[in-house]
Amino acid sequence: MLELHENALNVPDILSRWYQKERSNNYGAYLSFVGTVRHENGIEGLSFDLYEPILKRWFEAWQQRAKAEGAVVKMAHSMGDVMVHESSYVAAVFSPKRRVALELIDAFVEDFKATAPIWKYDLKDGVRIYAKDRSAPIAGSGLLETRQ
Amino acid sequence: MLELHENALNVPDILSRWYQKERSNNYGAYLSFVGTVRHENGIEGLSFDLYEPILKRWFEAWQQRAKAEGAVVKMAHSMGDVMVHESSYVAAVFSPKRRVALELIDAFVEDFKATAPIWKYDLKDGVRIYAKDRSAPIAGSGLLETRQ
Amino acid sequence: MVRIEFLGPIAKESLEMEATTLHDVAHKLSDDSEVKEWLSTCAVAVNDTLVSSLDTPLKSGDKVSLLPPVCGG
Amino acid sequence: MVRIEFLGPIAKESLEMEATTLHDVAHKLSDDSEVKEWLSTCAVAVNDTLVSSLDTPLKSGDKVSLLPPVCGG
Numbered sequence A, B: 001m002l003e004l005h006e007n008a009l010n011v012p013d014i015l016s017r018w019y020q021k022e023r024s025n026n027y028g029a030y031l032s033f034v035g036t037v038r039h040e041n042g043i044e045g046l047s048f049d050l051y052e053p054i055l056k057r058w059f060e061a062w063q064q065r066a067k068a069e070g071a072v073v074k075m076a077h078s079m080g081d082v083m084v085h086e087s088s089y090v091a092a093v094f095s096p097k098r099r100v101a102l103e104l105i106d107a108f109v110e111d112f113k114a115t116a117p118i119w120k121y122d123l124k125d126g127v128r129i130y131a132k133d134r135s136a137p138i139a140g141s142g143l144l145e146t147r148q
Numbered sequence C, D: 001m002v003r004i005e006f007l008g009p010i011a012k013e014s015l016e017m018e019a020t021t022l023h024d025v026a027h028k029l030s031d032d033s034e035v036k037e038w039l040s041t042c043a044v045a046v047n048d049t050l051v052s053s054l055d056t057p058l059k060s061g062d063k064v065s066l067l068p069p070v071c072g073g
Helices: A011-022 A052-068 A098-115 B011-022 B052-067 B098-115 C022-029 D022-029
Strands: A002-006 A029-036 A045-050 A072-083 A087-095 A118-124 A127-130 B002-006 B029-036 B045-050 B072-083 B087-095 B118-124 B127-130 C002-006 C015-017 C043-046 C049-051 C063-067 D002-006 D015-017 D043-046 D049-051 D063-067
Touching (some): A002 A052, A011 A087, A011 B011, A029 A098, A029 B098, A052 A072, A052 A098, A072 A098, A072 A118, A087 A098, A098 B029, A098 B098, B002 B052, B011 B029, B011 B072, B011 B087, B052 B072, B052 B098, B072 B098, C002 C022, C015 C022, D002 D022, D015 D022
Parallel strands (some): C002 C063, D002 D063
Antiparallel strands (some): A029 A087, A029 B029, A045 A072, A045 A118, A072 A087, A118 A127, B029 B087, B045 B072, B045 B118, C002 C015, C043 C049, D002 D015, D043 D049, D043 D063
8 A cells, every 4th residue: 555645645534544444354553654744944834856666666566565464554744835734644554463573564664764665855945955965865876876 | 741541542532642742743753553352262251350559650760761762651551441452552652763662662562561560351241350370470470489 | 657558450459568678568468469460560659759669668547559560651 | 778867956968878778878987077976875766666786687778777875754
């Protein structure tokens, strides 16, 4: 379950919908992570670009990894502008037992931050500014750099 | 925020209510854990006793620990009977940054399992049976045992 | 007199006894056939604070609670 | 001809070039002043799969994507 939404996420709807969908499937543990835009650096909000084909493949690999542990992962992310105190990201894990869920949510969120093809921009005075200093090169970056 | 409810928890209400309460307080990360009763061992459900004075002290100590990291913890738990595929436990952490929240939710849930003064019973054929084999002695147990 | 409370699954009414430390409580409960089997797995609180020493002093009106193995969640 | 796509903040239209491996792509992009600065921090995908070798073979119609540093969430 990978959901991409224009602008801010409806967090109560997402958390509730996923819970209702899985509550009778005998998962004892439901872990969720919600990312909300903080008021900092004088921004009005953030804006996101994403590249869906690679994001989907990345997510499908995680679904397989979760399945091997008897678990399910879900994710929702915003595209476009998300204002301060709105939310842009929800991730969740359902698993029979708590240890698997606690460990998967951590690994999933960290891998998401390091690898998912999503680009973040600060919104200041209505202008979109690439958040270069908070961005991380994907593992293996620099392949095309020619060293002379 | 420690909530004790008779019987099953209304998980969508709790997750949504906590989100709405904290969403404008500049916490970038909201981690939540939901525990749901699994269909296993032929049970109809679980039942819980808890001892509120010590549970409150335990929770207040966690609030202080979270506060020292700029975070907030919340918890809801059921008292009495909770049937299969209903939920009995919700824990949550709000923090400015994700690492603190990911680490606190794990430590909080594990310490809860090891220490919180709550007793679990299987419900079978309407009878309440102490879940002795899944219960753990609190650290320091056995103090009153006289060795002869 | 101190009051001894048995929490959770220990099916026993609370009782009162004379005791100046937890040593006294341990000694008296070891003679109680209903409680004896629980002693090795129970934690102990005095006035709702968990304690770790049998030398913990007790005064009249104190509450001693026995907490058997827990399983919340 | 392979198609080179620049994702996210790289403000550049996609372009087409002749190339039989990523070596050719690296060589040609190193002459492009708009793209050059991004090469050291970009990951590379061929037909939407991330690759890690310049020897990756390319055929006509392939899509090569440059992915600059990411920050989702």
